[in-house]
Amino acid sequence: MRASTRDEEFLTFVREHRTELVRTAVLLTAGDRDLAEDLVQTTLTQLYVRWDSFRQARNPGGYARRSLVNALIDEKRRPWRREQATDELPEDTVLPFDQIDSSLRTEALYAALAELPPRQRAVLVLRYFHDLSVEETAETLSCSGGTVKSQAKRALDKLRARMTEQLSPSYRGNGAYHA
The missing domain is CATH 1.10.1740 (Rna Polymerase Sigma Factor; Chain: A)
Incomplete structure (x- = not known):
């Protein structure tokens, strides 16, 4: 050629x-x-x-x-x-929970994604961002469909827990989000 x-x-x-x-x-x-x-x-x-x-x-x-x-x-x-990000909001920042900026939610998502092992992160991105099937994801990552399913479940469980921890624990039930 x-x-x-x-x-x-x-x-x-x-x-x-x-x-x-x-x-x-x-x-x-x-x-x-x-x-x-x-x-x-x-x-x-x-x-x-x-x-x-x-x-x-x-x-x-x-x-x-x-x-x-x-x-x-x-x-x-x-x-x-292997360095860790340390950017945090000051303790006295108070935001109405329903008005948490989408950029704050995005930051929380990225922080939670960053804590996942690369393989689990790849499974989530391929399955839910690219909307690939289990089989397509398995082919892309050279693994079995069962591995994709188990990695996705583990990753989603970790992601949910971390997002809840990052966005909810400071929610005090009074309509305010304390970061």
């Missing part, structure tokens, strides 16, 4: 899939947009290197998502990534 045709095909793929990959990466990284961009760049670089075999894949989008998940897992293994 001529290099220019190869490059044109790759650029077409990037134009069609980059936005979706970035959105997926933002969820996989629990809202860390810088890391998400880095992961997408790493993934696209790897796909470009393997373009001749990649473009013949049965499900290129799934293959790209799998590569993205692998890039996340590789990145999380790096020791300097």
